[in-house]
Amino acid sequence: MKSRAEDHAVVVGAGPAGLFAARVLADVFGRVTVVERDDPADGDRRGVPQSGHAHDFLARGHQITEEWFPGIGEEMVAGGAHAGDIARDVRWVIAGRPLVRSESGLATVISSRVFREGHLRARVEALPRVRLLGGQDVAGLSFSDDGSVVDGVLLGPGGAGKLPADLVVDASGRGSRTPVWLEEHGHGRVTEEKLKVDVGYATQVVRAPGDAFAGDVCINIVASPDSPRGGACQRVEGDRAVVTLYGVLGDHPPTDPEGFLSFAKSLAAPDIHEVLEVAEPLTEVRRYRFPASLRRRYEQMDSFPRGLLMLGDAVCSLNPRYGQGMAFAAMQALALRDHLAEEEAPTAEAYFRRLTEQVVDPVWNMTLLSDLSFPGVPGERTPELLQVLELVGRTQVAATLDGSLALTCLRVFGLLDPPTALLDPAVQERVHRTLSRQPASTGPEQ
Incomplete structure (x- = not known):
């Protein structure tokens, strides 16, 4: 990875997205400062009203986290979290019927969000190049005179203090104020999809x-x-x-x-x-x-300043019932890592294109497909989409009868495989065989 040992990166937000971003940046930049409005140690942070609810950490997120913070899962279990196999030790019930159990070899660690964030934060703060600055509100971005470059963040009431930066990564979440600041400095308003x-x-x-x-x-x-x-x-x-x-x-x-x-x-x-x-x-x-799910299409902007990137819910905030948020943020941080590894000075345009194609499009389309299976959710349902919905629904039913199909579904749920894996001809042939053997009047064997 190309080193920028003399440079300073600032991350806005100390939630999981910000912590993953800091971990990536610490391998490249000489200094990394994570700025958080709330006290990061406070479990009921004002900026995270959903923190007390159940939070999944999908299999792909667990894999990425173990790569960046080896042994963190064992540390969490030693502190009281619960480990298991996603197909053996998690009870999945779809349409009232349980998925078939199996050994997947894919680990999960179940904990409260506050507990998980605390362990992630401790690992990030232990990195010698990282400093966490809590209780500081980012009141704005610092722009060059012509607005073409972001060279830091403005702190405190009225933005009286400036924290200079060679790169700012906004991981402040769905409520990010960057869209307003970009518009104020002549870059136009980012298109939003809901x-x-x-x-x-x-x-x-x-x-x-x-x-x-x-x-x-x-x-x-x-x-x-x-x-x-x-x-x-x-x-x-x-x-x-x-x-x-x-x-x-x-x-x-x-x-x-x-x-x-x-x-x-x-x-x-x-x-x-x-x-x-x-x-x-x-x-x-x-x-x-x-x-509503929210997606900001930064990759479509005609003008975007150098020295600024976005990550996490600040880019795309997904329906939380799928439990994808933290793993989704980790996957976006991987895209940031790959972006920073480019030999030539990478542009924001290239970053957002990579983020869109590799991470956001597949996951957004997956949740969109699932949400549109509910008749009351507004949106166009083409004949092709209705056919896909039927095939996916049949696959999930078959997964309550066949362990191999259950694991196929769980790998998609866990963001390990794209949703197109459910439509693979070999998978659909197995679905057909499984359902054709099952009498319509009986349920799955227990």
């Missing part, structure tokens, strides 16, 4: 006996068009569990104890409700609403 999903979450932390999970580390009941309510029940540090229920298109779970329990009972499978019946509530039920 897909209305109106997902509502409700979460409670409980104390649950270990045998309530029957050896599993997590229970995922996936919403489907026929049963548009879902939930996740995750064993986290100690004997606690995080229970998150969700509904789409305005069908949100209530926060009163009786309503929360009733919503859990209404899911397509009883597994989460059964855990709640033997659990002791430790917190009140918390609510979170996500109105």
Whole structure:
């Protein structure tokens, strides 16, 4: 990787996206400063209203993190997190039926988001070139006189202080103010795409006996068009569990104890409700609403300043019910690493093109496809898309009968393989054989 040992990089935001960015930048830049508005050690940071809810860390994210921070999974388990195999120790329920269990060889570590961020942050802060600056709000970007270069960030009330930088990476999340600052300095407004999903979450932390999970580390009941309510029940540090229920298109779970329990009972499978019946509530039920997936098309801008890049939810914020956010951020950081490795001075245009083609397009299209399977989600459904939806739906049903197909689905869910893997002719032939052997009147063998 090409060294810029005399240069200084600034990362805006100390969430997972910012921490992954800092890890990449620390291999290239002589100094890296991560600027965070909130106190990073505060578990209820104002900028992360969803932090208390269940968070998945998909298989691809786990792989990338272990590459950059070897042994971090073992450290987390030693501190109380729970490790398992994604196909053996995670209970996946789709349309009311469990996926077939198998040994995938793909590890997962289940924890609260605060716990995971704490371990990531400690590893990043231990890097000799990295400094984390908490409690500092970035009030703006510092531009050259002609607006063509970003040469730092402005800190504090009114942007009175300047932190110079040779590169600024905005990883401040969905609420990034960079679109406004770019427009103010003559670069135009970035085009935004939105897909209305109106997902509502409700979460409670409980104390649950270990045998309530029957050896599993997590229970995922996936919403489907026929049963548009879902939930996740995750064993986290100690004997606690995080229970998150969700509904789409305005069908949100209530926060009163009786309503929360009733919503859990209404899911397509009883597994989460059964855990709640033997659990002791430790917190009140918390609510979170996500109105729409959002994508900012920086790759389409005609004008963009040198010295600035974007990463994470600041580029693309996905429907959170798929649990892709943190792994998605890690994959974007890989694209940043590859961008910085170019021999010639890479341009922002080349970076956003790489990010779009390698990371954002495949994942955005995957979530778009899944969301459009729900009839109430607005969007065009071409005959080709309807055919793909039918094939994917059949594949998921077959995965409740065939372990190989279950693993194929889980690799796609985990962002290890593209969604086109489900449409592979060999996979579809196996789907056909599996479903043709199954009488229509009976369910899968248990």
